[in-house]
Amino acid sequence: MQEQGTTIAEMSFEDALRALEDVVRKLETGEVPLEESISLYERGERLRNHCQARLDAAQARIEKIVAGPDGKATGTAPFDAD
Amino acid sequence: MPGFSFDTESGDDTESGGLVAKGSRGDNAAPLSITEISQLLKRTVEDRFGFVRLRGELSGVKRAASGHFYCALKDEGAVIDGVMWRGNAGRLTFRPEDGIEVVATGKLTTYPGRSKYQIVIDSMAIAGEGALLALLEKTRRRLEAEGLFAQERKRPLPFLPKVIGVVTSPTGAVIRDILHRLADRFPSHVIVWPVLVQGQGSAEQVAAALRGFGSLAPGGAVPRPDLLIVARGGGSIEDLWGFNEEVVVRAIADSPIPVISAVGHETDTTLADHAADRRAPTPTAAAEIAVPVLGELAAAIAEFGLRQRKCAKRPVQLGRERLEARAQRLPKPEALLQGPAQRLDDLSERLRRGLADRAVKAREQLLSDAARLSAPLLAGQWRHARQRLDSARLSPALIARPIAEGRNRLDALERLRRQLDPKAPLARGYALVSAPDRPLIATREDAAGQPVLTLEFADGTLDVLPASGRGGKPRRPAPKPGQGDLF
Numbered sequence: 001m002q003e004q005g006t007t008i009a010e011m012s013f014e015d016a017l018r019a020l021e022d023v024v025r026k027l028e029t030g031e032v033p034l035e036e037s038i039s040l041y042e043r044g045e046r047l048r049n050h051c052q053a054r055l056d057a058a059q060a061r062i063e064k065i066v067a068g069p070d071g072k073a074t075g076t077a078p079f080d081a082d
Numbered sequence: 083m084p085g086f087s088f089d090t091e092s093g094d095d096t097e098s099g100g101l102v103a104k105g106s107r108g109d110n111a112a113p114l115s116i117t118e119i120s121q122l123l124k125r126t127v128e129d130r131f132g133f134v135r136l137r138g139e140l141s142g143v144k145r146a147a148s149g150h151f152y153c154a155l156k157d158e159g160a161v162i163d164g165v166m167w168r169g170n171a172g173r174l175t176f177r178p179e180d181g182i183e184v185v186a187t188g189k190l191t192t193y194p195g196r197s198k199y200q201i202v203i204d205s206m207a208i209a210g211e212g213a214l215l216a217l218l219e220k221t222r223r224r225l226e227a228e229g230l231f232a233q234e235r236k237r238p239l240p241f242l243p244k245v246i247g248v249v250t251s252p253t254g255a256v257i258r259d260i261l262h263r264l265a266d267r268f269p270s271h272v273i274v275w276p277v278l279v280q281g282q283g284s285a286e287q288v289a290a291a292l293r294g295f296g297s298l299a300p301g302g303a304v305p306r307p308d309l310l311i312v313a314r315g316g317g318s319i320e321d322l323w324g325f326n327e328e329v330v331v332r333a334i335a336d337s338p339i340p341v342i343s344a345v346g347h348e349t350d351t352t353l354a355d356h357a358a359d360r361r362a363p364t365p366t367a368a369a370e371i372a373v374p375v376l377g378e379l380a381a382a383i384a385e386f387g388l389r390q391r392k393c394a395k396r397p398v399q400l401g402r403e404r405l406e407a408r409a410q411r412l413p414k415p416e417a418l419l420q421g422p423a424q425r426l427d428d429l430s431e432r433l434r435r436g437l438a439d440r441a442v443k444a445r446e447q448l449l450s451d452a453a454r455l456s457a458p459l460l461a462g463q464w465r466h467a468r469q470r471l472d473s474a475r476l477s478p479a480l481i482a483r484p485i486a487e488g489r490n491r492l493d494a495l496e497r498l499r500r501q502l503d504p505k506a507p508l509a510r511g512y513a514l515v516s517a518p519d520r521p522l523i524a525t526r527e528d529a530a531g532q533p534v535l536t537l538e539f540a541d542g543t544l545d546v547l548p549a550s551g552r553g554g555k556p557r558r559p560a561p562k563p564g565q566g567d568l569f
Binding site for chain 2: 055065
């Protein structure tokens with residue numbers, strides 16, 4: 001469990017997904033002692049929730065850059081394609 | 083300008099032959115000043131060639147610090163200098179280079195100070211697609227040599243970008259295709275940086291947008307994208323030219339954010355595509371590369387959850403099964419007792435029987451011993467002892483005989499002792515001769531050598547001096563008184 005140190009909330013979706021896959025694989029091999037498998041399962045649940053939250057939060061939000069006179073972006077405005 | 087008024091002396095009209103130029107009033111071939119002819123020439127050239135289009139190969143391309151652009155146009159047989167003032171040079175849609183065949187539009191002018199003529203170029207375009215491709219190839223080689231297209235520069239794209247920046251035209255099919263495909267796959271936060279994607283200034287706009295996205299600070303007013311898409315629909319090589327321009331290529335290569343390029347159709351490859359971290363064949367494909375499919379991810383996560391739950395129960399289930407298997411192998415309590423109980427019964431039986439057997443055996447033994455323990459046996463033994471006592475009779479002779487025998491042997495020994503006494507013969511007249519230090523002198527010779535001899539008789543001793551022998555032998559003189567004996 002190399003990511004033990006990093007908190008799940010800070011993990012990217014990809015890392016969390018990979019970690020979840022690791023957890024499931026470990027549980028499936030059955031090599032983990034029972035006690036450890038419980039905490040591993042809990043970690044898996046947290047990883048899964050984290051990933052799920054990222055997916056649930058997915059929503060289209062389309063904006064366009066509003067540039068200032070110097071050409072730098074100063075803000076965004078809703079974008080309407082045609 | 084009739085500046086000279088020399089009269090010619092001769093009527094010789096051949097000017098070439100004269101030593102001094104002749105002038106004459108009314109002469110319509112009066113010599114012109116250099117300035118005059120230069121001005122005439124200038125007017126003629128500029129009037130006649132006020133608008134020309136020249137096709138030729140660029141050489142000696144030089145951009146001065148002032149912003150003016152100098153070059154020469156040439157073909158196999160001739161060369162003409164050219165200049166492009168700063169304003170027009172800034173509007174060039176390509177970067178002029180030696181060897182590029184161009185069509186230059188402008189006017190011819192002269193430069194009287196140096197007897198030169200040149201073309202002042204208003205605009206310049208590449209002479210046909212072949213020349214354009216040649217320029218493209220040259221630029222590609224140059225940038226490639228710089229390493230801008232190197233494979234090791236390519237960065238991995240984020241698996242799930244939080245914000246996607248799109249640099250493209252805000253109108254048209256391209257942005258719609260991208261947004262639709264993103265919405266289908268993974269609805270995302272998209273920020274469009276609207277730019278011209280074709281024509282004058284498009285390359286600068288695209289480059290500025292790329293740099294603009296790159297310079298957004300994380301957490302600023304505008305969210306900083308973690309993935310950029312540069313896109314443009316299909317078109318001719320000229321339409322796509324902006325994406326071959328160095329400024330765009332460098333902006334992509336320098337972008338701190340990974341870039342997907344999707345310029346033109348699959349068959350069109352621009353230098354922007356070479357510089358991008360990923361090249362998508364179409365704008366739609368760029369969206370597909372940019373994000374995974376939400377549904378698939380959700381399914382994957384759900385499947386992981388399912389597998390995990392299954393796994394979570396498994397150790398318990400497995401443990402229970404193993405426990406049961408062992409429990410079944412545990413022997414029944416009554417079975418556990420059967421063996422010992424049987425042994426107990428066995429031992430009890432043997433105990434009981436053993437005791438009885440022992441009693442029987444003891445009785446038998448007792449009876450047999452009793453047979454041997456009888457009065458006649460004792461009486462017999464007593465009689466036997468009595469007989470042995472009777473046979474052992476004591477008699478005086480047993481002692482008297484050994485005493486008599488002892489006395490006889492003692493007498494015999496006493497007689498023998500008397501016979502062997504060396505002094506006994508003295509009583510019969512024998513004497514013992516001795517000398518000092520010599521207890522026994524047995525021979526005459528020995529006695530003769532002694533100074534004094536002692537004779538022992540039965541009643542005492544007598545010291546004597548040995549005298550001379552029976553003749554023959556001189557007598558030794560007696561030692562004089564006062565003279566010490568030498569011996």
